[in-house]
Amino acid sequence: MKALVVLIVGICVVVWGIGSRSKEQAGLAQSAQDQANPIVKVIQPSQSKAAPELVLPGxxxxxxSATVYARVNGYLKSWSADIGAPVKAGQVLAVIETPELDQQLKQSEANLESALANQRLTEITSNRWKNLLASDSVSKQEADEKNGDNEAKKALVVAAQADVNRLRALASFKQITAxxxxxxxxxxxxxxxLINAGHDAGHELFTVADNRKLRLYVNVPQSYAHKLNVGMKADLDVPSFPGKTFEATLRANSGAVNESSGSVLVELEVDNKLGQLMPGGYGNVKFKLPVDASLIQIPASALVFRKEGLSIxxxxxxxxxxxxxxQISHDQGSVVEIANGISPTDRIIDNPPDSIENGDLVRISGPTGGKRQ
Known part of the structure; x- marks a missing residue:
């Protein structure tokens, strides 16, 4: 009987030992499996609240701005305005000597006097023949011929006068004005x-610019163009005035996308009464865009780049x-805005491993271990 009890106790000890060993091995296996699951940092996206800024070169x-050319041939006699000089509309900038034109004008005026003299003679002759026709001293045919000759001479006077007027108008262009x-x-x-009339390259004399207001041109990416409305304000920063901001107002939108750049040209207006800004200069234009509450912000580090496309x-x-x-709506560098595909309640892995795949089990970093954050 005593031997039987010892045997039963021995069997129980063996069974307990085997069971403990199995549990220990299972625990070790589970622990190894858990250790194999990567640890990740989880973040939650946020809705866009602050007005985003768009900074573009302009x-x-x-x-x-107008390039001034000569309308007559000749030689420059004098000029009275140099670069940087303020001028008023109609102010004389230069005077051209036109000896050939002067002689042409004199000849044309002489032709006019000759035409007037001939017309006066034919008018007197025509009146005489009208009187003779009244007394049947001449035929009606002869009287009509004298009257027709007088009308022809009148037309020649008109033509001569027109030629004089043309040359006088050209002579007025001897003075180059603003x-x-x-x-x-x-x-x-x-x-x-030597001055040659015309607007061919190399014939320009002066360039006059009105700088009291300036036009500011900016190429805006297509994805932002619909957010820029006529009348909205923008800030302009130029290298020549560090720390100083100039206000600009959007005046026009081209309404078309440039095929080569994928951008839309917009025009802004900048007040320049103090003359601090110069045409041909450049600067950075800062637009404050309206807030879009439908956009979700996430850090750029949460993006997953695959050959299939962008994902999180x-x-x-x-x-x-x-x-x-x-799909990214706006890229602000360290932060990107997403229009759809996620919600503020989603849990997103920040800095995901390159090897991460659908269905992978992960552990969340932090004191909560694998619990949901």
Whole structure:
């Protein structure tokens, strides 16, 4: 009997030992499995709240700019305005000597006097023949011929007068005048220079620009163009005035996308009464865009780049990975805005491993271990 009890006790000890060993091995296996699951940092996206800023380069141009050419041939007699000089509309900038034109005008005036003299003679003759016709001293045919000759001479007078007027108009162009108020930005002639009429390259004399207001041109990416409305304000920063901001107002939108750059040209207006800004300059234009509450912000470090496209790694309730394709609406560098595909309640893996795949089980870093954050 005593031996039987010892045997039973021995069997129980063996069974207990085997069971403990199995549990220990199972625990070790589970622990190894848990250690194999990567540890990740989980974040939650946020809705856009602050007004986003769009900073783009822009170029300045004069509000009005005109290149002044000569309308007559000759030699430059004098000039009275050099680069940087303020001018008023109609102010004389230079005077051209036109000896050939002067002689043509004198000849045309002489032709006019000759035509007037001939017309006066034919008018007197025509009146005489009208009187003779009244007394039947001449035929009606002869009287009509004298009257027709007088009318022809009148037409010649009109033509001669028109030629004189044309040459006098050309002679008025001997004085080169400013087309509007502004400043001289270039002078490309000097005293004694041969002047050729026309607007071919190399024939320009002066350039006049109105710089009291400037036009500011900016190429805006297509994805932002619809957010820029006429009348909205922008800030302009230029290298020549560090720390100083100039206010600009959007005046026009081209309404078309440039095929080569994928951008839309917009025009802004900048007040320049103090003359601090110069045409041809450049600067950075800062637009404050309206807030879009439908956009979700996430750090750029949460993006997953695959050959299939851009995606993010989200977590299910049981901490399994679910990759979701997304499309970036706005890229602000360290932060990107997503228009759809995620919600503020989603859990997103920040800095996901390159090897992460759909269905992977992960552990969440932090004191909560694998619990949902």
């Amino acid at each position: 170029t300045l141009q004069a509000y009005y 087309p509007f108020d502004g400043i001289i930005t270039s002078r490309k002639t000097d005293i004694g220079a 790694a989200t977590l299910t309730t049981d901490n399994h990975v679910a990759l979701r394709p997304i």
